[in-house]
Amino acid sequence: xxxxxxxxFPLSRNNHRGRSKAIMNYDALPTPSSKPEAxxxxxxLLNKNLRVGTTDGRMFWGSFKCTDSDCNLxxxxxxEYRPPSLAQLEAATTTQNPQKGKVVMDMTSRYLGLVVVPxxxxxxxxxxxxxxxxxxxxxxxxxxxxxxxxxxxxS
Amino acid sequence: MGGSEGIVAFDITKKFxxxxxxxxxxELVKDDFFSLFESVGALEIMDPKMxxxxxxxxxxxxxxxxxxxxxSPGEVIGIIDQxxxxxxxxxxxxxxxxxxxxxxxIDRMLEPEPLILQDADFIRERIAKEQRDPMHVVLxxxxxxxxxxxxxxxxxxxxxxxxxxxxxVTNTYHRSLLDSFDLNDINDEIMAARRLxxxxxxxxxxxxxxxxxxxxxxxxxxxxxxxxxxxxxxPESLSLPWTxxxxxxxxIYQSRHLGQPVPEAFSTKIQRRLASTMPPRPIVKLSTEETxxxxxxxxxxxxxxxxxxxxxxxxxxxxxxxxxxxxxTFQSQKPQPLVYIRTLLQSFLFKDMIILGKLSIRHxxxxxxxxxxxxxxxxxxxxxxxxxAPHHPRYALxxxxxxxxxxxxxxxxxxxxxFCQNRCRIRRTLCHSIQDWETVQVDAEEIxxxxxxxxxxxxxxYPPTGDEDTSGVEPTYSLPLSSWxxxxxxxxxxxxxxxxxxxxxxxxxELAGMYWYLSDLARHRARxxxxxxxxxxxxxxxxxxxATAAQEAAFIRSKxxxxxxxxxxxxxxxxxxxxxxxxxxxxxxxxxxxxxRPYSTDELRYDVRMKPFGTIGLPELPSWEVxxxxxxxxxxxxxxxxxxxxxxLEQAQRGLEVVARMSExxxxxxxxxxxWLGGVTGQIRAVEKAGVVVEVVxxxxxxxxxxxxxxxxxxxxxxxxxxxxxxxxxxxxxVEEIDQRA
Numbered sequence: 092x093x094x095x096x097x098x099x100f101p102l103s104r105n106n107h108r109g110r111s112k113a114i115m116n117y118d119a120l121p122t123p124s125s126k127p128e129a130x131x132x133x134x135x136l137l138n139k140n141l142r143v144g145t146t147d148g149r150m151f152w153g154s155f156k157c158t159d160s161d162c163n164l165x166x167x168x169x170x171e172y173r174p175p176s177l178a179q180l181e182a183a184t185t186t187q188n189p190q191k192g193k194v195v196m197d198m199t200s201r202y203l204g205l206v207v208v209p210x211x212x213x214x215x216x217x218x219x220x221x222x223x224x225x226x227x228x229x230x231x232x233x234x235x236x237x238x239x240x241x242x243x244x245x246s
Numbered sequence: 247m248g249g250s251e252g253i254v255a256f257d258i259t260k261k262f263x264x265x266x267x268x269x270x271x272x273e274l275v276k277d278d279f280f281s282l283f284e285s286v287g288a289l290e291i292m293d294p295k296m297x298x299x300x301x302x303x304x305x306x307x308x309x310x311x312x313x314x315x316x317x318s319p320g321e322v323i324g325i326i327d328q329x330x331x332x333x334x335x336x337x338x339x340x341x342x343x344x345x346x347x348x349x350x351x352i353d354r355m356l357e358p359e360p361l362i363l364q365d366a367d368f369i370r371e372r373i374a375k376e377q378r379d380p381m382h383v384v385l386x387x388x389x390x391x392x393x394x395x396x397x398x399x400x401x402x403x404x405x406x407x408x409x410x411x412x413x414x415v416t417n418t419y420h421r422s423l424l425d426s427f428d429l430n431d432i433n434d435e436i437m438a439a440r441r442l443x444x445x446x447x448x449x450x451x452x453x454x455x456x457x458x459x460x461x462x463x464x465x466x467x468x469x470x471x472x473x474x475x476x477x478x479x480x481p482e483s484l485s486l487p488w489t490x491x492x493x494x495x496x497x498i499y500q501s502r503h504l505g506q507p508v509p510e511a512f513s514t515k516i517q518r519r520l521a522s523t524m525p526p527r528p529i530v531k532l533s534t535e536e537t538x539x540x541x542x543x544x545x546x547x548x549x550x551x552x553x554x555x556x557x558x559x560x561x562x563x564x565x566x567x568x569x570x571x572x573x574x575t576f577q578s579q580k581p582q583p584l585v586y587i588r589t590l591l592q593s594f595l596f597k598d599m600i601i602l603g604k605l606s607i608r609h610x611x612x613x614x615x616x617x618x619x620x621x622x623x624x625x626x627x628x629x630x631x632x633x634x635a636p637h638h639p640r641y642a643l644x645x646x647x648x649x650x651x652x653x654x655x656x657x658x659x660x661x662x663x664x665f666c667q668n669r670c671r672i673r674r675t676l677c678h679s680i681q682d683w684e685t686v687q688v689d690a691e692e693i694x695x696x697x698x699x700x701x702x703x704x705x706x707x708y709p710p711t712g713d714e715d716t717s718g719v720e721p722t723y724s725l726p727l728s729s730w731x732x733x734x735x736x737x738x739x740x741x742x743x744x745x746x747x748x749x750x751x752x753x754x755x756e757l758a759g760m761y762w763y764l765s766d767l768a769r770h771r772a773r774x775x776x777x778x779x780x781x782x783x784x785x786x787x788x789x790x791x792x793a794t795a796a797q798e799a800a801f802i803r804s805k806x807x808x809x810x811x812x813x814x815x816x817x818x819x820x821x822x823x824x825x826x827x828x829x830x831x832x833x834x835x836x837x838x839x840x841x842x843r844p845y846s847t848d849e850l851r852y853d854v855r856m857k858p859f860g861t862i863g864l865p866e867l868p869s870w871e872v873x874x875x876x877x878x879x880x881x882x883x884x885x886x887x888x889x890x891x892x893x894x895l896e897q898a899q900r901g902l903e904v905v906a907r908m909s910e911x912x913x914x915x916x917x918x919x920x921x922w923l924g925g926v927t928g929q930i931r932a933v934e935k936a937g938v939v940v941e942v943v944x945x946x947x948x949x950x951x952x953x954x955x956x957x958x959x960x961x962x963x964x965x966x967x968x969x970x971x972x973x974x975x976x977x978x979x980x981v982e983e984i985d986q987r988a
Contacts, residue, residue, distance in 0.1 A: 117256035122264050129265035133275040136262075142255060145291060149299060157276035157285065160269035162262070165276075165285050171299050176306055201299075202521060205288040212292045216262045217255040 117218060133158060136218060141166060143208050144215030149173050150198070151208055155218075162210030169206045172198040298518050298525040311350045311510050313368045317381040319454040320506035325351070326388055326461045327505045328512065330498075331537045333392065335530040337399075337544070337584045341415040343517050344530045346396065352389050353516045356421045363431050366390060366424060380442050384458055387439035390424065390432045391465030397423035398472045399586050406589040406666075413585045413668055420521035429469060436466055457501035460494050467491045471548065475590055481552040488552070492545040499538045540584070547583040550576065551591050553918070573665045575921035578748075580969055582669060592666045596659065607655050614658075618733065619726040619778055621804035622789070622797035625697060639700045646700070650693045650727055657682045661738070673745040676738050677858035683735040684862055690727035698723050706784060708777060724781035729774060732864065733811075736771040740764060740818065742858060748974040754965045755840035756855070757977060758829035759877040763856075763868070765822035766876075770865045772815035779808045806912060810905075817901040821933065821976060824894035828940055830877060831887040832979065835943070836956035837963040848874070884952070888944045895940065899933045902926060928973035935971075935978045942981045960984055 123129040136155050143151045143164055150173075153166030175183070175196045183196050269275065276282075290296045317325075329352075332345040346352055354368035367386055372378070400423065404416050424432070440462045447455035471487035514526040532540070554572055576583065576591065583591075612626045620626055630644035657679065664675040705721035743764045746752055752760050786793075786801045793801070832838045843851075849870045853860070859867045868876070879887060905913070906926045915922035946959050962982040968974045 117258050117261070120261065122261050123268070124264075126268045129268040130275060132261065132265045136258075137275070137277045147292070147301065151291065155277075156280040157274055157282075158262075158266055158269075159274050160266060160271055162266040165280070165288060167280070173299065199519075201519065203289060203299075205284065206291055207285065207288045208291045210266070214259075215257065216259045217257050220254050220256070222252050222254045 117220075140219040142215075142217040142219065143213055144217075145208060145212045146214055147212075151203075151206060153203075153206065162213055164208045164210070164213065164216075165205070166208065167205050169203045170200050171203050172200045174198055295525060298522065300525070311513065313351060313354050316379050317385065317508075318506065319381060319450045319458060320504055321508050322381045322385050322388075323454070323457050323461070323501070324505035324507045325349075325385060325511055327498075327502055327534065328507065328509075329389075329392060330541065331532045331534065332512075332530070333396070334537045334540045334544075335532050336396070336415075337586060338532075338540070339412075339414050339585070340530040341417060342396075342421075343417075343419055343520050343522055343524070344514075344527050346392070347419065347421065347520065348512045348514055348516055348529045349389075350511050350513060350516070351385060352393060353519075355386070355389055356393065356423070357519070359422050360424075363427055363435070366427065380446055383442055384439045384462065387435045388462060388465060390427075391436050391462070391469060393424050394427070394429060394432050395465065395468050395472065397425050398469075402472075402475075402593065403585060403589045406592045407663060408585055408589060409668065409671060412671070413588075417522075429473065433466065433469060436462055436469075440466075453501070454504055457498075457504045460497045460501065464491055464494045464498060467494065475593075481555040484555070485549045485552045488545055488548040492542070492549070495538075495541055495545060502534060543581075544584055544587065547579075547587045548590075551583070551587050551594070554591060554594050572915075572918040573662055575915070575918045575925060577665050577669075577672070578925070578974065579921070580974070585668075588666050592663065595662055595666070607659065608651055611651055611655060611658060615726075615730060616800060617804055617807050619724075619730045619782070619804075621782065621786075621800040622793065623726070623785075624701070625726070642700050643697065646693050646696050650690060653689050653693075654686050654731065657686050658734075661734070669745065669749060673742055673749060673751075676742050676745070680735055680738050680742070680858065681861060683731060683738060684864075687728050687731040687735060687864070690731045691725065694723070694725045694727050697727070698725075706781070708780060710780070724785070726778075726781075729778050733771065733774055733778070735862075736767060736774065736865070739859060739862070740767045740771065743767065744975040747977050748968050750968055752855075753840070754829075754838045755833060757838075757965075758826050758833060759852075759873060760855075761822045761826035761829065762877045763873070765819040765826060766868065767865070768815045768819035768822060772812055772819065775808055775812045775815060779805075779812070782808065807914065810908070810913060813901055813905055817898050817905065817929075820894045820898040820901065821929070824891040824898060824933075824936060824940075825976065825978075826877065827879075827887045827891035827894065828936060828943075829979075830879060831884050831891070831943065832963055834884050834887070835947070835954075835959060837943075837959070837961060838965075838979075839956075885944070885947065888940050888947070891940050892937065892944070895933050895937050899930065899937075902930045902933065906930065925973065929976065931972035932976040932978055936976070939979060939981050942983075946983075957984075 120132070123132045139155055140152060141155045141164070143153075143166065145151065149171055151166055151169050151171055153169030155164065156167050157165035175198065179196070266275075274282075292300050294300050294302075329346065329349060332348070336342055336345040351368045354370075355366055360366040368389075369382065400416050400418065403414055408414055410416060440459055443455050443458045443462070467487040467490045471484075471491065474484050474487065477484065512529055514529060517524070517526040554576075573591070573595075577588075582588075616623065616626055624630070624640075625643055625647055627640075627643075630640045630647070633640040633644065635641055660675075660679055660682070664672050664679060667675060703723055705723050707719050707721045711719060743760060746760065747757075782801070782804060789797070829838065833840075852870050852873060856867055882890075906923065910916050910919040913919070913922060943959075943961065946961055947954070950959055960983055962984045964980045964982070965977060966980065968977050971978055
């Protein structure tokens with residue numbers, strides 16, 4: 092069951108303060124092994140919208156601002172999403188006439204603002220990209236990697 | 247991968263963890279524009295103290311209360327009465343989240359936001375034709391009225407000057423309080439419910455039907471009172487719904503035993519769904535008795551505050567000093583009127599810069615000037631405005647006076663506005679005001695000089711020497727405008743000190759000094775009033791004969807005012823002197839012991855304490871040496887100190903007794919006479935109490951002989967809170983005789 096995530100202000104947020112980063116296919120990226128690589132990886136994620144799952148089943152959606160060695164995450168303009176409770180699920184199954192055992196439900200959400208998600212409670216981290224920008228990512232990715240290489244040299 | 251349209255999400259959990267794992271302890275990867283300082287304000291997720299969404303194991307977020315269940319009339323009364331308690335808690339400054347928004351019925355009614363009135367219901371998906379539980383109709387109508395009331399009150403308070411958190415929380419947590427619905431439609435719903443209750447009275451019993459009816463009636467009246475309050479004329483009709491509420495409230499209180507509490511209909515869980523980052527906090531529970539008391543006071547204050555609009559005192563014009571008295575006495579009630587009433591007062595006084603709904607600021611200011619310093623003066627003659635020849639002295643007078651009004655109006659109104667705030671704020675605001683009045687006084691002096699040239703005023707020797715020979719003494723002018731400003735400034739300074747006592751700001755060992763300073767200020771004021779009276783008398787004598795009846799009346803009125811003002815100043819200084827001497831003696835006898843203060847000196851503390859007055863040029867703040875010498879009076883024997891205190895108290899008592907006999911008009915307290923008189927008798931009681939204290943100490947001192955101190959005297963002195971005393975400005979200690987062998 093994949094819940095839809097309505098984005099209240101999808102465009103303004105990804106271009107936060109004009110710092111747009113080139114798009115890459117994260118699945119294709121190798122797991123960072125060296126420290127400069129790791130730092131660069133985290134740097135590229137800054138100001139992107141992350142979806143952070145927590146141990147209690149909630150999900151937090153906000154703009155990534157800061158992390159540390161314990162994987163504590165600081166998210167700005169965060170919304171909290173909560174999966175439907177059992178009672179609600181039951182109600183939905185009775186009203187929706189499930190086909191193939193599936194029901195569609197919205198998560199309840201509310202605005203929280205600036206939050207810290209302590210690393211110990213983080214179960215899942217997802218990064219959001221625009222599909223439209225992803226299409227041209229084959230070239231973009233190369234450029235991106237070149238840029239990273241440059242940065243490493245400088246630093 | 248997955249997500250909404252156009253957005254792709256990649257799972258980077260592993261990579262992220264691996265990458266973060268390479269960071270050193272304490273090393274951060276962060277956005278350059280993001281400061282760690284900001285992150286201090288971040289909410290920590292899963293911390294039960296911060297994260298309102300953090301559930302205890304097994305806890306569910308949903309409210310499992312069933313709003314569709316049938317309700318008995320007793321339960322509806324129970325819920326409504328509980329709502330009264332929460333409503334009052336909100337008026338007293340608790341947030342909606344901890345009060346009314348904890349009610350499940352109200353929550354369901356407001357969320358999701360109803361677009362049509364029919365949807366403003368806790369049961370949304372009703373089969374339209376189905377007969378409805380009448381009790382649901384009643385409860386819904388009541389809640390509609392209640393929420394609409396809240397919206398009006400919230401709106402009114404937001405519009406006026408108040409202090410969020412300190413006085414009132416206007417946050418509605420993103421819930422709309424039925425703002426878009428028409429009041430008439432809601433009134434219709436309540437009326438329909440009242441008819442319904444009436445029609446089923448046989449089925450549910452008369453008593454219950456009446457009890458429900460009263461509660462609905464109260465809501466109707468409340469909404470009516472709010473609706474009318476925007477009009478600022480005709481206080482009689484305005485007070486009608488308030489009077490009605492006061493009466494109905496008694497009936498509601500008497501029928502409270504019919505209510506059957508439904509605690510399940512209230513839950514803190516609802517807070518998790520409010521637009522708030524605060525974790526759930528407990529429901530604020532006022533007891534029924536407290537709620538009763540506060541509502542009663544609210545309705546009484548609601549009626550009283552309307553009296554401020556009552557100023558049609560035939561031809562004797564409006565005297566703002568009446569209203570000053572009104573505002574002062576109204577605001578010094580204990581407990582203070584609720585913030586809603588205070589904002590009503592503010593809106594009555596100042597809305598749209600029109601005082602009390604029909605007077606211009608000029609009118610009010612001129613009236614005050616005429617009362618205090620310029621009775622029947624040509625400075626204030628409205629005919630001056632009609633002169634168009636720029637070289638005519640009257641033209642110049644009109645021009646200069648207008649300049650002065652423009653300069654002083656804001657500062658003048660600020661005093662009234664300040665007095666509409668809570669007591670701590672009043673004091674704080676006044677501390678700023680005196681700086682402002684200092685400059686008003688300077689500017690006024692300049693204008694005084696210009697005006698004096700226009701009317702060619704002759705200087706006089708003041709204070710009058712009595713001799714014919716006045717050479718060597720510089721004659722002075724009357725300086726009416728700056729005298730007026732100075733008088734206000736002195737009064738403000740006294741208020742600051744007096745509010746200090748009221749708010750228990752001063753330590754026991756400071757009292758002697760602060761009362762000395764108060765007496766010093768009062769003496770300055772008395773001297774100033776004398777001076778003003780002297781020059782007014784001179785002018786009255788000059789104009790004798792040519793004066794019209796109206797002018798005569800103005801002179802007499804001013805004379806009355808000045809007479810009363812000098813009395814007031816004299817009483818203040820006598821009482822303050824007595825207190826100062828008494829506390830100095832108690833300090834000397836070791837009955838009041840200052841706490842150890844190893845990190846500061848008396849002088850430094852004095853500087854800090856007197857900071858608000860430090861920048862005032864006139865009267866100049868006494869130096870530390872003068873202050874200490876005048877407070878300690880080291881050269882005077884203790885017996886003499888007590889004797890002086892006794893004499894001053896006698897003087898004060900005599901003065902107060904004269905004042906207490908003054909009529910409404912003489913005391914300038916029309917419309918608030920009782921409250922004013924209450925203040926005076928409170929002062930008399932304070933004087934009497936202080937007299938007893940002085941006597942007891944004198945007697946003990948005589949018994950034990952000079953030099954005995956502290957415990958050996960067999961006395962124990964306690965200093966209570968000012969609010970518990972006879973008068974909040976006069977802190978009288980309690981003296982207890984103790985067995986000194988113990």
